Amino acid sequence: MTKKYQIVGVGNALVDVLAHCEDSFLADMGIDKGVMQLIDTERAAELYSKMGPAQEVSGGSGANTIAGIAALGGRTGFMAKVRDDQLGRIFAHDIQAQGTDFVTRQAPSDHPNETGRCLILVTPEGERSMNTYLGVSCELSADDLDKNMLADTDWVYLEGYLFDSPANQEAFISAIDATKSAGGKVALTLSDPFCVDRHRDAFHALVRTYVDLLFCNEHEIQALYQTDTLEAAMDIAAGEVETVACTASEKGAYILNGGTKLHALATATTVVDATGAGDLFAAGFMHGLTTGRDLMTCGTMGCVAAAEAISHMGARPETDLKELFTQNNLS
Amino acid sequence: MTKKYQIVGVGNALVDVLAHCEDSFLADMGIDKGVMQLIDTERAAELYSKMGPAQEVSGGSGANTIAGIAALGGRTGFMAKVRDDQLGRIFAHDIQAQGTDFVTRQAPSDHPNETGRCLILVTPEGERSMNTYLGVSCELSADDLDKNMLADTDWVYLEGYLFDSPANQEAFISAIDATKSAGGKVALTLSDPFCVDRHRDAFHALVRTYVDLLFCNEHEIQALYQTDTLEAAMDIAAGEVETVACTASEKGAYILNGGTKLHALATATTVVDATGAGDLFAAGFMHGLTTGRDLMTCGTMGCVAAAEAISHMGARPETDLKELFTQNNLS
Numbered sequence: 131m132t133k134k135y136q137i138v139g140v141g142n143a144l145v146d147v148l149a150h151c152e153d154s155f156l157a158d159m160g161i162d163k164g165v166m167q168l169i170d171t172e173r174a175a176e177l178y179s180k181m182g183p184a185q186e187v188s189g190g191s192g193a194n195t196i197a198g199i200a201a202l203g204g205r206t207g208f209m210a211k212v213r214d215d216q217l218g219r220i221f222a223h224d225i226q227a228q229g230t231d232f233v234t235r236q237a238p239s240d241h242p243n244e245t246g247r248c249l250i251l252v253t254p255e256g257e258r259s260m261n262t263y264l265g266v267s268c269e270l271s272a273d274d275l276d277k278n279m280l281a282d283t284d285w286v287y288l289e290g291y292l293f294d295s296p297a298n299q300e301a302f303i304s305a306i307d308a309t310k311s312a313g314g315k316v317a318l319t320l321s322d323p324f325c326v327d328r329h330r331d332a333f334h335a336l337v338r339t340y341v342d343l344l345f346c347n348e349h350e351i352q353a354l355y356q357t358d359t360l361e362a363a364m365d366i367a368a369g370e371v372e373t374v375a376c377t378a379s380e381k382g383a384y385i386l387n388g389g390t391k392l393h394a395l396a397t398a399t400t401v402v403d404a405t406g407a408g409d410l411f412a413a414g415f416m417h418g419l420t421t422g423r424d425l426m427t428c429g430t431m432g433c434v435a436a437a438e439a440i441s442h443m444g445a446r447p448e449t450d451l452k453e454l455f456t457q458n459n460l461s
Numbered sequence: 462m463t464k465k466y467q468i469v470g471v472g473n474a475l476v477d478v479l480a481h482c483e484d485s486f487l488a489d490m491g492i493d494k495g496v497m498q499l500i501d502t503e504r505a506a507e508l509y510s511k512m513g514p515a516q517e518v519s520g521g522s523g524a525n526t527i528a529g530i531a532a533l534g535g536r537t538g539f540m541a542k543v544r545d546d547q548l549g550r551i552f553a554h555d556i557q558a559q560g561t562d563f564v565t566r567q568a569p570s571d572h573p574n575e576t577g578r579c580l581i582l583v584t585p586e587g588e589r590s591m592n593t594y595l596g597v598s599c600e601l602s603a604d605d606l607d608k609n610m611l612a613d614t615d616w617v618y619l620e621g622y623l624f625d626s627p628a629n630q631e632a633f634i635s636a637i638d639a640t641k642s643a644g645g646k647v648a649l650t651l652s653d654p655f656c657v658d659r660h661r662d663a664f665h666a667l668v669r670t671y672v673d674l675l676f677c678n679e680h681e682i683q684a685l686y687q688t689d690t691l692e693a694a695m696d697i698a699a700g701e702v703e704t705v706a707c708t709a710s711e712k713g714a715y716i717l718n719g720g721t722k723l724h725a726l727a728t729a730t731t732v733v734d735a736t737g738a739g740d741l742f743a744a745g746f747m748h749g750l751t752t753g754r755d756l757m758t759c760g761t762m763g764c765v766a767a768a769e770a771i772s773h774m775g776a777r778p779e780t781d782l783k784e785l786f787t788q789n790n791l792s
Contacts, residue, residue, distance in 0.1 A: 178554060179554070181558065182558050183519065183528070183555040183558045183777060184551075184555060185516055185517065185775060186517035186551065188514065197514070215546075215547055217547050220517065223510070223515070225514075227480075227513045227515075244547070448481075
C-alpha cells in the first residue's frame with residue numbers, strides 16, 4: 131500500500147539570520163570559519179548586536195532538506211520544536227507553505243526558551259560560519275513525535291545536529307522504532323564533523339544498527355571512522371550501511387552501494403552563500419530515490435539542487451526546482 | 462556649526478515579508494498589483510496563511526531611505542515605533558547595524574499591536590504588491606519624538622505613508638517645528654498615489670507651507686495636483702517647493718529647481734524586485750545633496766542607488782553602495 135508520506139524529517143527548527151561580513155569580523159569575534167558552533171543566549175545577543183544588517187530565512191538543516199523535497203513535489207512531513215512566538219510562526223509558515231505537514235507541538239509563548247535561530251556570517255567568497263542558538267528546538271522529545279505520521283512514511287530523515295541534546299537522541303530512537311516497525315527506512319545526515327566528534331560512539335552505534343542511507347561530507351565521514359583518507363572511511367561505511375552518499379564540495383559526490391562506487395560531478399555555479407549545499411544535495415538525492423531513479427541520477431539530482439542553494443543567500447530553494455530539473459533533463 | 466546629523470527620518474517601522482507568486486494568486490486574493498494596500502490583523506493572517514515561503518528583511522519606506530544614506534556614509538537618525546517583540550528587535554538591529562541612531566520608545570511586549578510588517582508579493586516580472594499591517598507603527602505620536610535629535614539635523618525626511626494615521630500627522634508637524642526652528646530643512650516623500658488621494662488637502666497644505674524638497678513619482682505628483690500631465694503637475698510644484706525630484710521608472714528622474722529642469726537617466730539593470738526603488742532613489746539623491754553635489758549628480762546618484770535596490774529581493778542595499786558609487790565615478 132502506498133504510504134501517505136515519502137519522507138518525514140526530524141530535526142531542528144531554526145530561523146537563519148544571514149549577514150555579510152569580512153574575514154576580520156570573524157577573527158575579532160573568535161568565530162571559526164566555515165563550521166557550526168553552538169552558542170548560548172548571551173553569546174547570541176552579543177554577536178547579534180555586533181553583526182551587520184541581516185535577512186531572516188527559515189533554516190534548520192533537516193528542514194531545508196524536507197523543504198527541498200517538497201519543492202520537487204515529494205510528499206513530506208516534518209517534526210521539530212518551536213515556541214509560540216513570531217519566529218516560530220515564521221518557521222511554521224514557511225515549511226507548511228512549501229507543502230510539508232508540520233505538526234509538532236509548540237511550546238507556549240511564555241516558555242523561557244525562544245524559537246531557535248542560527249546567526250550566519252557570510253564572507254565575501256560565499257563561505258558561511260554558523261552560530262546556532264538552539265533555544266526551544268533542543269527540547270524536542272520522544273513525546274513530541276507524531277507516531278502515526280512516522281508509521282505512514284517510506285523514509286524517516288534524521289538530522290545529526292540533534293545529537294547535541296540527550297532529549298533529542300531519545301527522540302531519534304523513538305522515531306526510528308515507529309518508522310521501522312511499520313516497514314519504513316532510515317536516512318541520517320552526519321551534519322557536521324565537530325558534532326560527530328562530540329558524539330562519535332552514539333553516532334556509530336546508530337549508523338551500524340539502524341541506518342539504511344547515510345548522508346555526509348568528506349570531513350564528517352572521516353571524523354566518524356577516524357581514518358586518514360576518504361576512501362578508507364567510505365570502505366568501512368559501505369560494510370555497515372546499505373547506501374552512502376558523500377558530498378565533496380566542488381568535486382561533487384561519491385555514492386557507495388554494495389560493491390558499486392559512483393561519482394556524480396558538481397554542477398557549475400557561482401557561490402554566493404554556501405549555506406544549505408549539503409541539505410539540498412540530500413533533497414535532490416532523496417527525491418530521486420523516492421521516484422525510482424538509479425543512484426547515478428539521484429547523485430546528479432543532488433548536485434543540481436545543491437548548486438541552486440549556493441547561488442543565493444539562504445538555504446531554501448528560491449527558483450522552481452522542478453523547472454530546474456526539467457532544464458537539466460532530470461524530470 | 463556642523464550638526465550631528467545630516468538627515469533624520471520619521472517613518473514607519475516595518476519588517477518586509479517577501480514571497481514570490483504568480484499573477485493568478487493576486488487575482489485570487491483580490492490584490493491590486495503594484496500598489497500598497499493597508500490591511501488589518503485578520504486580513505494579514507489570512508494572506509500570510511496562503512502566501513508562499515517568505516524571507517524577512519527590514520523595510521519601511523523612510524527607513525529604507527535612511528539605511529541607504531547610512532550605507533553611503535551619511536550621519537543619520539531614525540524615529541518610528543516598534544513593539545518589544547522579535548520583529549521589533551530585528552527592525553532595530555538592522556537599522557542600527559547600518560550605522561543609524563534609532564532611539565524611539567518601544568511599546569511593551571504585552572501591547573496589543575505587534576511590530577508592523579508588510580506582506581510583499583513579487584510577481585515574475587519583478588513588480589511588488591504590498592499589503593501593509595501597520596501594527597504599533599501607526600501609534601507614533603509627537604510625544605515619541607526626540608526633539609533634541611531633530612534640532613541637531615540639517616534635514617528631516619518625512620515618509621508620506623504616515624499620513625494614514627492622525628497621530629502620525631501630529632507627529633509630522635511636531636517634527637517639522639523642531640527641525641525648522643533650529644534652522645533645518647524639510648524633505649517629504651509622497652510615498653503612494655492612493656495615500657495622496659486619501660489625504661490630498663493635508664498633503665497639499667504641508668507641501669506648500671513647510672516642504673523644501675519633495676520626492677514623488679509621476680503618479681503621486683499627478684494625484685496631488687490632479688493634473689492630466691506630469692509637466693503640468695511639476696510646474697505647479699515648482700511654484701510651491703524649492704526642489705522637486707520626481708522618479709519615472711525606466712525613464713529615470715526629473716529634477717526641478719527654480720526655473721531649471723533636469724533629467725537624470727535610469728541606470729540599466731535587471732529587475733528582480735521593484736521594492737524600494739523610490740526609497741533608494743531618495744537615499745542616493747539626499748546623499749548627493751548633503752555632500753554638496755550639483756542637482757544633476759544628485760539625480761544620477763539616486764538612479765544608481767535605485768538600480769541596486771531593484772536588482773535583488775528586498776529594499777535595503779545588499780552590495781556596498783560606496784563601492785558602487787566609486788565604480789560609477791560618483792565618489
